[in-house]
Structures are given as structure tokens and as C-alpha cells.
Amino acid sequence: MVKIGKLELGEFPLLLAPMEDVSDPPFRAVCKENGADLMYTEFISSEGLIRDAAKSVQKLDIFEYERPIGIQIFGNEIESMREAAEIAEAAGPDILDINYGCPVHKVACKGAGAGILLDIDKMVSMTAEIVKAVKIPVTVKTRLGWNHETIRIVEVAERLQDVGIQAISIHARTRQQMYKGEADWSYLNLVKDNPRLSIPVFGNGDIDSPEKAAEYKAKYNVDGMMIGRASIGYPWVFNEIKHYLQTGEKLPQPDLAERLNVAKKHLDFSVKWKGEKLGILEMRRHYTNYFRGMPNFKSYRTEMVTAESYEEVCEILDKVGEVYADYVF
Template identity: 75%
Template sequence: MVKIGNIELGDFPLLLAPMEDVSDPPFRAVCKENGADLMYTEFISSEGLIRNAAKSVQKLDIYDYERPIGIQIFGDKIDSMREAAAIAEEADPEIIDINYGCPVKKVACKGAGAGILLDLPKMQEMTAEIVKQVNKPVTVKTRLGWDDSTIKIQEVAKRLQDVGIQALSIHGRTRKQMYKGVANWDYIAEVKNDPSIHIPIFGNGDIDSPEKALEYKNKYGVDGIMIGRAAIGYPWIFNEIKHYIATGEKLAAPDLAERVAIAKKHLAFSIEWKGEKKGIFEMRRHYTNYFKGIYNFKPYRTRLVEGNSYQEVLDTLDEVNEVLAADLA
């Protein structure tokens, strides 16, 4: 049984990665329904939180059916991060997570996210202050290093464990790689197999199928897997991986009716949480993935991303279900 603090996550938990502009409550809802064991919010700016910025505060919204859930914060100032952690704890998540992995320029080049991997003493001090500040378990998501010449992930893991984090998720790329190339899980395995490391280690990067999940579970020995991009528009991946690990058999891919039903559910929650205009607009990024590989979907995608009313989008989804299902029959 893998545990973070007193939170039991099962024998091999599957985590939904915190993804900016993706891992919001509507998306988390469909991932939870389809087997995610632990989810994290989008990353939240510590400066935004302590200044009560509306966008940052809204990201604190969590719902009981999502539990267990972690709120992830990022920033480059220790005092701000400590204060933001206290604010996040008031939202009553199960976990406070620290982002030491974001590679985007406006974050990393200011010393936050993956940028802090260039200053390990500061990273350790910041983490220690956050652990002391909150009563919830603190976890960290990070990368291997800034670039190939600065990979010190074993040292990072030991420093963070020493100051009290209770789990570590490692993306198997450097900051310089961004999301290109192949994630190197050998470094993740070195951390997991280090006898001095006793906290759960979760691997992240390139897991996009049940077969790969089982292969990496067996090959690298991690305590669980964090899934990011592969879940966008395909929340079924969590249950598919669980079924394959348990039985060695692949679940049938969702049929068109299932895809439409989940897209509708996602859309409805998106509108409920964000309002109709913004909810419809921000849902547009998901349709290509929900209907990936479906024959003759392209004209419907155009209509879905141009639709401006809830009813218009629903009508298009109903037509997708009726017309394309007939084409596929």
C-alpha cells in the first residue's frame, strides 16, 4: 500500500499531473471518474495567492468527489511561498505540492519551477519552510535537472526528504529538454533504488499506453505513475492501465457514444465553473483529443470550436454521435 502521510493510495497509484490550463475542476472530474487515484490542481502562483488575485484564488476550488487532491504552488520567494502554502492549506486539500519542475521561460528563468534546480540550497530552505508552515503532507514535483550537465536528482531527493517532504514525483526530462526527446527513467530508478530514500517515488514522462505503464512499472520499480498529456481528451487511460496491470488484457477503447458522453459532461462542468462564454472557449482545446482517430470528424471539430452557445455545441455533439456512428456501423 502506497501512502502519503496517512493517505492510502492503493498498491500502484496513478496520479494526474498538474497541467496549466488543463487540470482544472472540469477536467479533474472526468479523470477521477475514470480511475485517477490522486490529482493535483493547476499550478498556482504564490504571488498571485498572497495578493488575492482572482485567477489564482479560483484555482483553489476543490470538490469532495475529487479527494484525495493536492494543491500545487510555485514561486521564487521563500516568504511568499510560505504564506501561499498557508493560504492553500485553508482550502483543505489533502496535500500541498511544490512545483520545482515547470520549464516555461517566464517561470523557470525567474528562479521558480525548474529554475530552482540551479540553487539546491535555496530549494531545500524553501521546502523546509513550507513543511514547517503547514500541517498537511508536502510533496514535490520536479525534473532531472536544468540540463544534462546539472542532473543531481539523487541529491535533490535526499535534500527534500531530509526536510520532510512525503513523496516526490520526477519528470524524466531536464528543463532544457522542455517536452522534447525521450524521458530518461534511468535517473528516476536510481532515486527509487537508493536505499536511503524511503518516501514514495512517482515517475512521470511518456506514459501513453497500458503496455508502457506496465513495462515501466516492472523495469523501473517506481511506486506509481503520474500521467499528464496522455490524459488530455482521454481520461479512460487510468482505468485502462489499471485493468491491464491487473489482468494483462486490454480494455476495449471507448466507443463514439462514450466519447460524446464524456465530452458533454466535461463541457457542462466547464460552463458551470467558468460561465458559458469562457467555459465553451476553454473546452475547445479538448475536442481533437476526445475524437482522435474518428473517421470524418474534422468538419465537426470546426463547428465545435466555432460554436458560441451551449446549445449549439450540444447539438453538434449529438450530430457527431448520430451521423458518425452510422458511418462507423
Template identity: 75%
Template sequence: MVKIEDIEIGEFPLLLAPMEDVSDPPFRAVCKENGADLMYTEFISSEGLIRDAAKSLQKLDIYDYERPIGIQIFGDKIESMREAAAKAEEADPEIIDINYGCPVKKVACKGAGAGILLDIPKMVEMTAEIVKRVNKPVTVKTRLGWDHDTIKIVEVAKRLQDVGIKALTIHGRTRQQMYKGEADWSYIKQVKEQPDIHIPIFGNGDIDSPEKAKEYRDVYGVDGIMIGRAAIGYPWIFNEIKHYFKTGEKLPPPTLEQRIDVVKSHLKFSVEWKGDKKGIFEMRRHYTNYFRGIAGVKPFRARLVETPTYEETLLVLDELGNELAGAELMTS
């Protein structure tokens, strides 16, 4: 059983990655229903939290059905991160997670996210201060390094463990790579094989099928896998991986009816959490992914992104299901 401190998260846990503008409570709800073992919030700005910015505060919303859950924070100032961690702890998550992996320019080039990989002593100091400030277990998500010439992930893992983190997730790319090229898990394996590493090590990057999840589990020896982009519009991936681990057989892909049911559930959570107008608007980014590969779906997708009310959206979804029944076996 894998544990983060005393929190049990399964024999080989599957984690939902924190993704900006994706990993909100409605999305997390459908991922949890479909097998995610541990989830994280979208990353939250430390400066926004300590200044009580409405957008940052809303991201602290967590619900009992999501547990165990971690709140993830990012920032470049140690004192701000300390206070943000304390504020996040007040929301009563199981875990406080630190983002040292975001590669986007507006974050990394200010020294936050993956930017801190250029200053490992500061990274260690910041982590130590956060660990001392909160009572919840602290975890970290990071990348291999800033670029190929600065990969020091084994040293980073040991130093972060030494200052008290309880688990480490490593994305197998450098900041320079962004999301391009292939994730290199050999470095993650190096970390896992260090005799003095005793915290759980989770791998992240490129897991998009049950077969790949099993291969990477077996080859790289990680304690669990974090899944990000492959879950967008496809929350079934968690249970599909678990079924494959258990039986060696692949589950059939979700039917059109199953897809519509999950979309309705996601939409319902979205409207309940954000209100009708914003909930419907922000749901629109998900339809393409939910109905990818369904022949004949294009005109319905166009209507879904223009429909203004919850009730009308449900009607379009019902019409889509009636008109395209059986189309899930085809490709667009």
C-alpha cells in the same frame, strides 16, 4: 498500499499531472471518473495567491468528488511561497505540492519551477520553510536537473526527504530538454533504489499506453506513475492501465458514443464552474483531442469551436453521434 503520510492512494496509484490550462476541476472530474487515484490542481502562482489575484484564487477551487487532491504552488521567493502554502492549506486539500519542474521560460528563467534546480540549497531551504508553515503533507514535483551536466536528483531527493516532504514525483527529463527527446527513467530508478529513501517515488514522462505503464512499473520499480499529456482528451487511460495490470489484456478503445458522453460531462462541469461564456470557450481546446482519429469529424469539430451556447453545443454533439455512428473504428 501506497501512502502519502496517512493518505492511502492505492496499491500502485496513477496520478494526474498538474497541467496549466488543462487540469482544472472539469477536466479533473472526468479523470477521476475514469480511474485517476490522486490529482493535482494547475500550478498556482505564489505571488498571485498572496495578492488575492482572481485567477490564482479560482484555481484553489476543489470539490469532494476529487479527493484526495493536492494544490500545487510555484514561485521563486521563499517568504511568498510560505504564505501561499498557508493560503492553499485554507482551501483544505489533502496535500500541498511544490512545483520545481515547470520548464517554460517565463517561470524557470525567473528562478521558479525548474529554475530552482540551479540553486539546490535554496530549493531545500524553501521546501523546509513550507513544511514548517503548513500542517498538510508536502510533496514535490521536479525534473532530473537543469541540464545533463547538473543532474543531482539522488542528492535532491535525499535532501528534500530530510526536510520533511512526504512524496516525490520526478519527470525524467531536464529543463533543457523541455518536452523533447525521451524521458530517462534510469535516474528515477536510482532514487527509488537508495536504501535511505523511504517516501513514495512517482515517475512521470512518456507514459501513453497500458503496455508502457506496466513495463516502466516493472523495470524502474516506482511506487506509482503520474500521467500528463496522454490524459488530455483521453481520460480512459487510467482505467485502461488498471485493467491491463489486472488482466494482462487491453480494453477496447472508447466508442464514439462513450467519447461524446464524456465530452458532455466535461462540458457540463466546465459551464457550471466557469459560467456559460467562459466554460464553452475554454472547452474548445479539448475537442481535437477527444475526437482524434475519428473519420469525418473535421466539420463537426469546426462547428463545435464556433457554437456559442451550451444547448447548441449539445445539439452538435448529438448530430455528430448520429452522423458518424461506427466511425470510431476508422481513422481520419
């Protein structure tokens, strides 16, 4: 049984990665329904929380059915991160996660996210202060290093454990790689082989099929996996991986009716949570993924991303259901 603090997550938990502009409550809802064991919010700026910025504060929204749920924060100032941790804890999450992995220039080049991998001592000090500031379990999401020459992930995991984190998720790329090239999970083996390390280690990067999940589980000895991009528009990936790990058999792909049903659920929650205008706007990035691979779909996608009312989007989805009624994925 994998545990984070007192939270029991099952034998091999699958985590939904925190993704900016993706991992909001509507998206988390459909991932939870389809097998995600632990989810995190989008990353939240520590400075935004302290200033009470509306966009940052809204990201604190969590719902009972999501549990266990973690709130993730990022920043480059220790005092600000400590204060933000206390604000995040007050929102009632089960876990507080620290983002030490975001590779985006505007974050990393200010010393936040993956930028802190250039200053491991500061990373450890910041983590220690956050652990002391809250009562809930603290976890970390990070990368292997800033670049190949600065990979110290075995040392980093051990030192962060020593100051109190209760799990670590490692994206098996460097910051320099961004999302390019192949993730190198061999470093996760090195982390797991450290006899001093006792906290769960979750692997992240390139898990996009049940077969790959099974291969990497057997090969790299991780305690669970964090899935990001493969879940966008395809929340079924969690249950598909679980089923394959248990039985060695692949589930059939969701049919059109199921895809339409989940897309509508996602849309409904998005509109309910953010209002019609913003809810429709923020759903636009998901349509292509829900219906990926369907032939001659471009015109329908264009209609969806230009529609301005909830009723209009629903009508287009209904039309897709009629036109592609016989399509088999």
C-alpha cells in the same frame, strides 16, 4: 500500500499531473470517474495568491468527490511561497505540492518551477519553510535537472525528504529538454536504489499506453505513475492501465457514445463552474482529443471551436453522434 502521510493510495497509484489550463475541476472530474487515484490542481502562482488575484484564487476550488486532492503552488521567493502555502492549506486540500518542474521560460527563467534546479540549496530551504508552515503532507514535482550536466536528482530527493516532504514525482527529462526527446527513467532507478530514501517516488514522462506503463513499472521500480498529456481528451487511460496491470489484457477503446457522454459531462461542468462564455471557451482545447482519429472530422471540430452557446455545442455533438453512429475506434 503506497501512503503519503496517512493517505492510502493503493498498491500502485496513478496520479493526474497538474497541467496549466488543463487540470481544472471539470477535467479532474472526468479523470476521477475514470480511475485517477490522486489529482492535483493546475499550478498556482504564490504571488497571485498573496495578491488575491482572481485567477489564482479560483484555482483553489476543490470539491469533495475529488479527494484525495492536492493543490500545487509555484514561485521563486521563499517568504511568498510560505505565505501561499498557508493560503492553499486553508482551502482544505489533502496535500500541498510544490512545483519545481515547470520548464516554461516565463516561469523557469525567473527562478521558479524548474529554474530552482540551478540553486539546490535554495530549493531545500524553501521546501523546509513550506513544510514547517503547514500541517498537511507536502510533496514535490520536479525534473531530473536543469540540463544533463546538472542532474543531481538522487541528492535532491534525499535532501527534500530530509526536510520533510512525503513523496516526490519526477518528470524524467531535464528543463533543457522541455517535452522533447525521450524521458530517461533510468535516473528514477537510481533514486529508488538510494537506501536512505523511504518516501514514495512517482514516475512521470511518456506514459501513453497500458503496455508502456507495465513495462516501466517492471523496469524502474517506481511506486506509482503520474500521467499528464496522455489523459487530455482520454481520461480512460487510468482505468485502461489499471486493468492491464491486473490482468495483462487491454480494455476495448471507448466507443463514440462513451466519448460523447464524457465530452458532454466535461462541457456541463465547465459551463457550471466558469459560466457559459468562459466554460465554452476553455473546452475548445479538448474536442480534438476526445475525437482523435475520426475521419473527415475537421469541419465538426471547426464548428465546435466557433460555437458560442451551450445549446449550439450540444447540437453539434448530437450531430456527430448521428453522422458517425457506425464508426468503430
